[in-house]
Amino acid sequence: MHILVIGSGAREHALLRALGRDPGVSALSVAPGNGGTAALATTYPVDVADPIAVADLAEQIKADLVVVGPELPLVNGAVDELVRRGIPAFGPTRAAARIEGSKAFAKDVMAAAGVPTAASVAVTAEDGIAGALDACGSPYVVKDDGLAAGKGVLVTTDRAAAEDHARAVLAGGHPVLVEEYLAGPEVSLFAICDGEIAVPLLPAQDFKRLGDGDAGPNTGGMGAYAPLPWAPPGLVETVQRTVLDPVLAEMASRGTPFAGLLYAGLVLTKDGPKIIEFNCRFGDPEAQVVLELLDSRLGRLLDAAAHGKLGSVGPLSWGPWSAVTVVVAAENYPGSPTTGDVITGADLDGVLHAGTVRREDGSVVSNGGRVLSVTATGNTLAQARENAYGKVAQISLRGAQFRTDIAAAAVDGRVSVPGTA
Numbered sequence: 001m002h003i004l005v006i007g008s009g010a011r012e013h014a015l016l017r018a019l020g021r022d023p024g025v026s027a028l029s030v031a032p033g034n035g036g037t038a039a040l041a042t043t044y045p046v047d048v049a050d051p052i053a054v055a056d057l058a059e060q061i062k063a064d065l066v067v068v069g070p071e072l073p074l075v076n077g078a079v080d081e082l083v084r085r086g087i088p089a090f091g092p093t094r095a096a097a098r099i100e101g102s103k104a105f106a107k108d109v110m111a112a113a114g115v116p117t118a119a120s121v122a123v124t125a126e127d128g129i130a131g132a133l134d135a136c137g138s139p140y141v142v143k144d145d146g147l148a149a150g151k152g153v154l155v156t157t158d159r160a161a162a163e164d165h166a167r168a169v170l171a172g173g174h175p176v177l178v179e180e181y182l183a184g185p186e187v188s189l190f191a192i193c194d195g196e197i198a199v200p201l202l203p204a205q206d207f208k209r210l211g212d213g214d215a216g217p218n219t220g221g222m223g224a225y226a227p228l229p230w231a232p233p234g235l236v237e238t239v240q241r242t243v244l245d246p247v248l249a250e251m252a253s254r255g256t257p258f259a260g261l262l263y264a265g266l267v268l269t270k271d272g273p274k275i276i277e278f279n280c281r282f283g284d285p286e287a288q289v290v291l292e293l294l295d296s297r298l299g300r301l302l303d304a305a306a307h308g309k310l311g312s313v314g315p316l317s318w319g320p321w322s323a324v325t326v327v328v329a330a331e332n333y334p335g336s337p338t339t340g341d342v343i344t345g346a347d348l349d350g351v352l353h354a355g356t357v358r359r360e361d362g363s364v365v366s367n368g369g370r371v372l373s374v375t376a377t378g379n380t381l382a383q384a385r386e387n388a389y390g391k392v393a394q395i396s397l398r399g400a401q402f403r404t405d406i407a408a409a410a411v412d413g414r415v416s417v418p419g420t421a
Contacts, residue, residue: 001299002027004058005041006048006078007069008034010327010354010373011284015067015298016040017352018291022299029061035364036346036353048073051081058087065090065303068260071281075101079260090302092280095256099247100263100280103145103177109254110275113246117275118267123176129166132178133159142166145175153208153218155181182267182274184418187228188286189236189264191244192301194310195257198244199301200236202226202293202318204286205410210334212405219334220370223406225324226289229381230415232268239264239273247278259305270418288352288375289323322381324388324407326374330355331399333369338399341366345395350375350388366397382411 001024005012013036019025020040028041031054037043044061047053049072058066068078068091077094091097098105110117118141121132133140140162142154154165166176188206191198204226210216243264251258263279282291291298295317304313330337337355346356346364352375355368374391378384385407392402409415 001025001064001303002029002062003065003067003299003302004029004031004061004063005067005069006031006046006054006073008032008037008048008354009069009284010352010370011282011287012069013037013040013352013354014288014291014373014375015069015282018294018298019067022297024297025299029063031057034353035356035358035367036351038358048078049076051076051078054078055081055085055087058082059085063087065299065306067091067302069281071097071100071279074260074280088303088306090260090306092258092260093256096251096258096260097280099251099258099278103143103277104175106278107177109247109250113250115243115246115275116272118179118182120177120179123166123170123178126167126170129163129176129178132166132176133162136178136180139181141179141181142169143177143179144169144172145177179276182269182276184268184270185230185415186276187231187235187266187268187273188224188283189239189266190282190286190290191262191264192305192310193248193258193260193262194305194308195252195259196248196308197310198240198248198262199310199313199316200240200244201316202290203228203231203235204290206283206286207403207406210329210401210403212403217334219329221283221285222327222329222403223325224285224289225322225381225384225407225410226286226293227322229410230413230417232417232420235268235273239266242273243275259308268417284354284370285325285327285373288325288373292323292375292377293319293321295319319377321377321379322384323375323377324381324384326388326392326402326406327370328372328374328392328395328397329370329401330366330368330397331401333401337366337369339366339368341398343371343395343397345391346372348391348394350391351395371397371400381407385411
């Protein structure tokens with residue numbers, strides 16, 4: 001099976017790495033790729049935002065399956081165009097991808113499906129901001145209702161900052177969603193879906209804030225780990241029953257069945273798991289740790305989902321290890337990152353590329369905000385963490401930023417779930 005992966009981030013690098021372990025995958029291609037993916041796949045240029053260009057490339061190289069990684073081509077309808085041409089694709093249609101493309105749409109789906117989530121108020125004009133903040137209370141949770149690459153959410157006790165963020169989102173042409181704050185640890189749970197069946201993967205936890213101790217601005221994610229030693233027993237089964245199955249049933253009833261990767265962003269509250277967001281693709285950096293631990297054949301799994309045949313896939317198998325990813329970001333990220341700096345240590349095993357390019361002389365230079373995801377495994381979470389930071393120490397990038405506390409609280413036993421003590 002020849003698989004084409006669309007995208008250029010560390011998530012796509014992780015997908016290629018996992019697909020390469022599947023003996024049923026005979027060839028791998030990637031478009032447009034990055035400075036590290038050429039070692040795993042044949043690279044092609046493509047405008048990922050253009051569904052026609054994506055489908056033309058898939059036809060040109062005779063791909064048997066196209067795996068669309070980022071949210072933008074999904075929301076733009078890449079899968080619709082691929083399916084129209086008879087090319088199997090892993091990912092939701094444009095209509096189904098609205099579950100990430102519009103948070104208000106996702107809230108409507110959750111309400112209809114009876115999915116536990118935070119109360120919210122949608123705001124489309126400045127005169128509605130104050131009332132929404134009053135209704136939902138402090139800490140204030142203010143979200144951009146469009147695609148924002150994981151950086152459109154502000155959580156703050158500063159009323160003025162919340163109002164400013166809401167005004168900035170409206171000025172950018174997007175509605176605002178103000179939500180009640182949910183207290184508890186966050187969990188990311190991926191599910192492979194075929195429109196009817198959802199097969200959950202391992203839960204993971206990521207770190208959105210830039211700095212140690214969850215300080216600084218929101219980012220696209222600065223690190224992750226899996227599995228979660230503190231997760232309550234039966235967590236995955238509970239989320240399957242209360243979230244995944246009802247959402248798939250509701251989407252199907254609307255004539256827009258969800259096939260592809262459904263990402264459930266959860267908070268484990270005193271009242272049980274509640275949804276804070278859905279994404280329509282693998283999350284980055286959680287994908288890096290989850291896929292590193294998967295023992296089952298990923299190509300077979302994604303192909304079965306694309307053909308509506310997940311019922312034929314048996315239980316998934318997982319390695320008996322832990323995994324930790326630490327993101328190395330460029331200077332000034334998440335603002336306008338500094339680019340063009342030479343990186344050493346980028347080709348270590350387990351270093352997944354994102355914002356990089358490789359020069360003709362073989363050197364790797366930075367080309368984006370989140371530059372690398374350094375991923376390592378270990379027999380214990382503590383060992384995986386030690387191994388990951390050992391690799392980070394071997395990487396040199398001028399002005400590099402990375403958190404030093406990824407998975408530290410879990411290793412130290414400092415993560416608690418409300419109501420379980």
